[in-house]
Amino acid sequence: MRPVVSSLTVLSLTALLSLAAPDLCAGQSVTASEREALVRLRVDRGGRAEDVDALIRLADEAAAKRLPIGPLTNKIREGLAKGADPTRIELVVRQIATQLETADRLIREMESIPGNIGREASVTLLADSLGSGVIPDEVRELRKLTPMSNESLASAARGLAFIKDAHLPVIDGTAVMVEAVRKGFRSHEIIDLGREVKRRESDYRAGRATLRALREAIARGERPDQLFRNSRTDTIARPAATRPEAQPPEQPVRPERPARAGERSR
Amino acid sequence: MTTPLVSAIIGAIVSVSCGATFRPAPPSMTPSGVRFTVMNRDARSVALAGSFNDWSTSTNPLARDGSRGVWTVVVALPPGEHLFMYVVDGARWISPPLAEFYREDGFGSKNGVVVVQSKER
Numbered sequence: 001m002r003p004v005v006s007s008l009t010v011l012s013l014t015a016l017l018s019l020a021a022p023d024l025c026a027g028q029s030v031t032a033s034e035r036e037a038l039v040r041l042r043v044d045r046g047g048r049a050e051d052v053d054a055l056i057r058l059a060d061e062a063a064a065k066r067l068p069i070g071p072l073t074n075k076i077r078e079g080l081a082k083g084a085d086p087t088r089i090e091l092v093v094r095q096i097a098t099q100l101e102t103a104d105r106l107i108r109e110m111e112s113i114p115g116n117i118g119r120e121a122s123v124t125l126l127a128d129s130l131g132s133g134v135i136p137d138e139v140r141e142l143r144k145l146t147p148m149s150n151e152s153l154a155s156a157a158r159g160l161a162f163i164k165d166a167h168l169p170v171i172d173g174t175a176v177m178v179e180a181v182r183k184g185f186r187s188h189e190i191i192d193l194g195r196e197v198k199r200r201e202s203d204y205r206a207g208r209a210t211l212r213a214l215r216e217a218i219a220r221g222e223r224p225d226q227l228f229r230n231s232r233t234d235t236i237a238r239p240a241a242t243r244p245e246a247q248p249p250e251q252p253v254r255p256e257r258p259a260r261a262g263e264r265s266r
Numbered sequence: 267m268t269t270p271l272v273s274a275i276i277g278a279i280v281s282v283s284c285g286a287t288f289r290p291a292p293p294s295m296t297p298s299g300v301r302f303t304v305m306n307r308d309a310r311s312v313a314l315a316g317s318f319n320d321w322s323t324s325t326n327p328l329a330r331d332g333s334r335g336v337w338t339v340v341v342a343l344p345p346g347e348h349l350f351m352y353v354v355d356g357a358r359w360i361s362p363p364l365a366e367f368y369r370e371d372g373f374g375s376k377n378g379v380v381v382v383q384s385k386e387r
Contacts, residue, residue, distance in 0.1 A: 037320075074317055075372070078349075081321035082359050084373040092372035132369075188345075188384060195381065198367070 029063040030056050034073060041080040051086040052076075058093050067100045068120045071127065096131065103127035106136055107150050110143045122150035125158055132161035138170060145178045155187040156180070159194025163211070166201040172211035173197075179218040189224040196228050290336060292364045293350075293380040299342035300380060302328065302350070304363065307335030309354045316350030316377075318343050323353045345384035349377035 030038075035056055039049045059072040072093055079089035103126035107119065126139065134157050142148070142156050156177040163173030173194075180190050193214075203209040217227055290305040302314050314326040318341070328337035337352075349369060352360050361368070365378030 074320075078317070078321045078371065079373060081315065081323065082351075082371070082373055082375075088373060095372070192383075195367075 028069070029060045030069065030073060038073075038076060038080060041077065042086075045080070045083050047080075047086070052080070054090055055086065055093060058090065058097055062097050062100060065101065065104075067097070067104055068124050071096055071100065071124055096127065099127040099130040100124070102130055102136060103154075106139050107153070110140070110153070111150055118151050122154040125151075125154035129154065129157035129161045132158070133164045134161045138174065141174055142177060142181075145174070146182050148181045151187050152181050152190065155190040158191045162191075162194030162198040166198045166204060168197065168201075168204055168211060172215070176211050176215045176218065179215045183218055183221065185218075185224060192224060193227070200228075290364060292362075292366050293378075295382075296340055299340045300382060301338060301340045302352075302362075303331075303336060303338045304328065304352050304360075305335050306337060306354060309335070309337065311355055312337040313353045313356070314339055314341065314350060315353050315359075316348055318348045318350075323356055328352075343380070343382045345382045348380050348382065350380060351375070351377055 035052075038056065039052050042052050043049055055076045059069045059076065062072055063069050075093050075096055076089060079086075079092065100123060103123045106126060107123055111119075129139075130136070138160060139153065139157050142160070143153055148156065159177050159180070160170070160173050163176070164170060176193065176197075177190065180193055185193065197204060197211070197214070200209060204211065214227065290303050293300045293302050295301075304312060306312060312328040312330075313323050314328060315321045315323050319325040326339055326341050328339040330336070331338050349371075350362065350365075351371075352362060354360060359375065361376045362378035366381065367379035368376040369379055371377045
């Protein structure tokens, strides 16, 4: 008996599928299990399953444009878990979708090698920067001042977002970020640079530290671990810089007893 | 005869000591992960929900530490920036009273931000 599909056809189909696989992954829409989990989240909080359809449609539309949908499904899940109104969630998700689209366009118009590795992560990080206050022209300015990879560009934009959040001059912040890229800082080091400036916001705003001096230090060759060495500790162990304005602590934060010997003071 | 008295004294000492172990603080790094602590005397349960656990209100419950209303949990998190809030009694979402950074969540509250550095630094 002859097989219905010849082995040659099977081989051809396999080759075609393997070639198409990266493209299929890039435009992956919301999976059935994700969809089910989101619907359950809404129904468990007394809502209707249909409320979720419009939200999922937004993620699917983004997938059709080959945008990363992780930030969208995460925000949908967050909104549903918090019991937010679906129309409010839709608004927020639409904003993120727009930021992803802008980030994708910015990277597309500036990249020298289309579709290089880590593009999706770069689009996600750049969209996050746009959502944190950086505008497209500032991203273009970063790229104009020095050639950089998509990853460095997205990291520099994220670092600049921290500096803008600290209400410091964009022009000086841009110069700091560009210098860090020129000196070969790694992506997480570039982001940390902006984060450190934000942490020391009061010093910079009071003039006890300046972005110009920081840029000069980087230009002199100081490495990330040297730049803030006077008061550097592990990022996560640093005391809180701010508190949320809207919600004060539930209880007074006052230790009743001194810390035991050996315990780190906070 | 003296056993109950001794036990009571030891229990009191342990209780007082444990009470001083954790205080409300921003998330801090421990060898096994990030320690989250929050104070709430009236809560029957407190959970940690965030971008790292799909905003689940049950995956990372905090344990009450002593009688002073300090709740704590240690969670292993991958390097990067993570958003989080606390969920009291399974329904009430509260912004972290202490966190290094905050970000608007778009729904009228603020998420705490915890940054976990990669070990390569």
